[in-house]
Amino acid sequence: MKHAEESFAERVRRVVARVPRGRVATYGAVAALAGSPGAARAVGSVLRALGSDSDLPWWRVVGAGGRITTSRVRRTAQIQRAALENEGVGFDGSGRIRMERHEWEPGAESD
């Protein structure tokens, strides 16, 4: 069935919702999966405007190289890191996520 023209935000939410627990995806990857490669910044805007009633696992979206970029908005970085560690995501000594271990590979969701 054909869906109506979904906005970029709609597609982003859908992609983020697909990210399995214990895995993370970069903004760039989400943007590409949403159909607009290079729109990483736009992805950030979408996630920022989510809301408290959103069940979207926004914390599974990280910056390039597994860096937490949410520090730009607030102390959200602390919450995000706690949530990720809670899911079993490992960080290295520099506060970066071990992407080699936790980078989400679309299609290969079998763990």
Place this chain on the structure above:
DNA sequence: CTGATGACAGTAC
């Protein structure tokens, strides 16, 4: 439609 903004990304120093 033009301009400003922003949970980014890549390059330069």
Place this chain on the structure above:
DNA sequence: AGTACTGCCATCA
């Protein structure tokens, strides 16, 4: 390795 600057793209006034 950390900071600064530029580029890209979607949303908002």
